[in-house]
Amino acid sequence: MNTLSARLDELRGAAPACRHNARTIAALTANPGCARRALLDAAAADKAAIARELGFPPRFGQSQFAITRGNAFEAMVKENGCAELLALLRDKLHLPIPEVAYHDLNSVGDNAGNAVRYKRTRQLLAHAISSGEGTLFDHPMLRLDIAGATAYLEPDVVALQIGGRFHVVEIKSFPVVDGQADPMQVAAAARQSAVYVIALRELMTEIGESPDLVSHNVILVCTRDFTNRPTAELVDLRKQIAVVSRQLSRLTSISELIETLPEGASFAPGEHLAKTIADIPARYAPECMSSCELAFACRDAARTTGSVDALGRGVCDDLGGLDDIDTVLAVADGSRDLGPEFADITRMLRQADRLRLEIAG
Numbered sequence: 443m444n445t446l447s448a449r450l451d452e453l454r455g456a457a458p459a460c461r462h463n464a465r466t467i468a469a470l471t472a473n474p475g476c477a478r479r480a481l482l483d484a485a486a487a488d489k490a491a492i493a494r495e496l497g498f499p500p501r502f503g504q505s506q507f508a509i510t511r512g513n514a515f516e517a518m519v520k521e522n523g524c525a526e527l528l529a530l531l532r533d534k535l536h537l538p539i540p541e542v543a544y545h546d547l548n549s550v551g552d553n554a555g556n557a558v559r560y561k562r563t564r565q566l567l568a569h570a571i572s573s574g575e576g577t578l579f580d581h582p583m584l585r586l587d588i589a590g591a592t593a594y595l596e597p598d599v600v601a602l603q604i605g606g607r608f609h610v611v612e613i614k615s616f617p618v619v620d621g622q623a624d625p626m627q628v629a630a631a632a633r634q635s636a637v638y639v640i641a642l643r644e645l646m647t648e649i650g651e652s653p654d655l656v657s658h659n660v661i662l663v664c665t666r667d668f669t670n671r672p673t674a675e676l677v678d679l680r681k682q683i684a685v686v687s688r689q690l691s692r693l694t695s696i697s698e699l700i701e702t703l704p705e706g707a708s709f710a711p712g713e714h715l716a717k718t719i720a721d722i723p724a725r726y727a728p729e730c731m732s733s734c735e736l737a738f739a740c741r742d743a744a745r746t747t748g749s750v751d752a753l754g755r756g757v758c759d760d761l762g763g764l765d766d767i768d769t770v771l772a773v774a775d776g777s778r779d780l781g782p783e784f785a786d787i788t789r790m791l792r793q794a795d796r797l798r799l800e801i802a803g
Contacts, residue, residue: 446697450485453700455710459486462593467586468633468686469733477699478724479734480689484588484696487709489735495711496719498738508615515615516598519663519672524578527599527611527663530674531578534661535603543570543577556594559583568649570602577602584641586690597638601661610638611661618664618673628662628677635660636682640690658683726751727758762787 451459460466466483473479482489490500519526523544531537548554550562563582570577579600586593599611612635616627639660643653659676666673699722707718719739726740726749734740744752748767751758764770764780764787772778774791 453485464634464637476725478722500735512615546580613663
C-alpha cells in the first residue's frame with residue numbers, strides 16, 4: 443500500500459470504505475471546487491454517516507418506487523436478448539438487420555466477482571474488435587482508479603456498431619414527452635454516462651487499442667411520452683467527459699489536501715470530528731442539496747460565517763470575488779468603497795439597493 447492510500451485509510455478510521463459507482467463519481471463534478479468533498483470521496487468515507495454524526499442527516503435519495511420502476515423498465519428493454527433494444531439501435535446506429543451477438547456479463551458462469559467479470563469483459567471486447575462483429579454486452583464490468591483505489595462500474599449495455607465504434611447505452615425510466623425530457627434528469631444521466639465512457643476508454647488503452655474506438659455519444663433510452671415503451675436518443679458527452687476527467691485528475695493528486703490536515707486527523711465518530719471537517723475548506727452552493735450528503739452541515743457553516751456561497755453560484759459569479767455577505771451589504775448601502783477595481787460590482791449593488799428601497803417604500 444502506498445503512502446497516500448495508507449493516509450486515506452487512516453483518515454477514514456475503522457469504518458469500511460464506501461464503494462464508488464458511476465453515480466457517486468459523477469456527483470464529484472457537481473462542485474469540483476469543494477476540497478471537503480474531494481478529500482472525503484478520495485478517502486471513500488461514508489458522508490451520510492458523518493452528516494448524521496454532525497447532527498445534519500441527509501434528506502435526499504432515490505425512492506424505492508423509482509428504483510423498482512427503473513429496474514422493471516430496464517428488464518423490459520432487455521427481454522429476449524435485448525430484442526427491443528436492438529430495434530432502437532438499428533435506427534440510431536444503423537446496425538444491420540441480421541442477428542447481433544449478445545453477451546450477458548452479469549456473471550461468468552457461477553462467478554459474479556468483479557475481477558473475474560472485468561477480465562471476461564476485456565476478453566470479449568478484444569474479440570469483438572478483432573472479429574468486427576456487432577455485439578451487445580449486458581452489464582459489462584469496467585473500472586476506474588479513484589485516488590489510488592479501484593472502483594468497479596457497470597454500464598447498462600455497451601454496443602459495438604458495425605464499422606468499429608463502441609457506444610455506451612444508458613437506460614433510464616424518466617419520460618421523453620413530445621421529444622423533450624427533464625433537463626436535470628438528462629444532465630444527471632449524461633454525467634453518469636460520461637464516467638462509463640472514460641472507464642471504457644481506459645480499458646481500450648489497457649488492451650492496446652485506441653480510446654477513440656469509444657464514441658463520445660451515449661445512447662440514452664427512456665420511456666416514450668406517458669407509456670412504458672422505449673425511445674432512444676444520441677446525447678453528446680464531450681463536455682461532461684472533459685469535466686469528469688479534470689475532477690478525477692484532481693483526486694489522484696489529493697496529497698496536497700491531506701497535508702493541510704493535522705497529524706492524527708480522522709473522520710471517525712467522536713468529539714474531534716466536527717473540527718476535522720471544519721478544517722477542510724468547503725464550497726457550499728444550493729445545488730449541493732441534491733448531490734451531497736453533507737450539504738446541510740455545509741449550508742449551516744456558510745450561513746454562520748456569512749459566506750456568499752450560500753446565495754448560489756450565479757450570485758457568486760455576479761459578485762466577482764466578494765466572498766462575505768457583510769461586505770456585500772456595506773458596498774450596497776454605500777458605507778464601504780472597495781476601489782476602482784470593483785467599480786462595476788459596486789454600481790450593480792447600489793442600483794439593486796436603490797430598487798429595493800423604492801419597492802419597500
